[in-house]
Amino acid sequence: MxxxxxxxxxxxxxxxxxxxxxxxxxxxxxxxxxxxxxxxxxxxxxxxxxxxxxxxxxxxxxxxxxTESEKKIIELRNLHLNRLTKILFEKLYELGFSDTEIIKMFEEYVATKNK
The missing domain is CATH 1.10.10.10 (Winged helix-like DNA-binding domain superfamily/Winged helix DNA-binding domain)
Known part of the structure; x- marks a missing residue:
């Protein structure tokens, strides 16, 4: 890069x-x-x-x-989030994870993060 x-x-x-x-x-x-x-x-x-x-x-x-535009910040944050999410899911699917396994991983992550 x-x-x-x-x-x-x-x-x-x-x-x-x-x-x-x-x-x-x-x-x-x-x-x-x-x-x-x-x-x-x-x-x-x-x-x-x-x-x-x-x-x-x-x-x-x-x-x-x-920028003074909160709307622009939110728009760019969501755009960035969507790109990262797409990349993450593509990589997880490449590794052979199913939707169910991915959901479980996220649930476990959130549960441990909130402790």
Whole structure:
């Protein structure tokens, strides 16, 4: 995977987890580059992708800000969830698990997680 795509994924997950709230200013590009141990140009490329996805907005010299649209955050979280769920189920089916076994695994996981 290209480094800018990895950075895009990390920043997207951070936003979707709620570390940055709606409308909050993102750290400067140089700070993000230091945090991710990469070149500022790589972060810039990642931010442009996130901007195209509507997750962040550029305010010129003021920097990048998380979208103020809660609807957009929910939409992107659900999109991400659907992709991950599809991948998980495909892998479980490849391993030969049945629907019944998968449901049981989820039930057991939830039961142990809530203890």
């Amino acid at each position: 290209y480094p800018y795509l990895q950075i895009t994924s990390v920043i997207r997950a951070t936003i979707l987890r709620g570390k940055y709230v709606l409308g909050q200013q993102m750290p400067p590009i140089r700070t993000l580059a230091e945090m991710e141990k990469c070149n500022p140009a790589t972060v810039q490329k990642a931010l442009k992708i996130l901007e195209k996805q509507g997750l962040i907005v550029s305010r010129g010299s003021k920097g990048y800000f998380v």
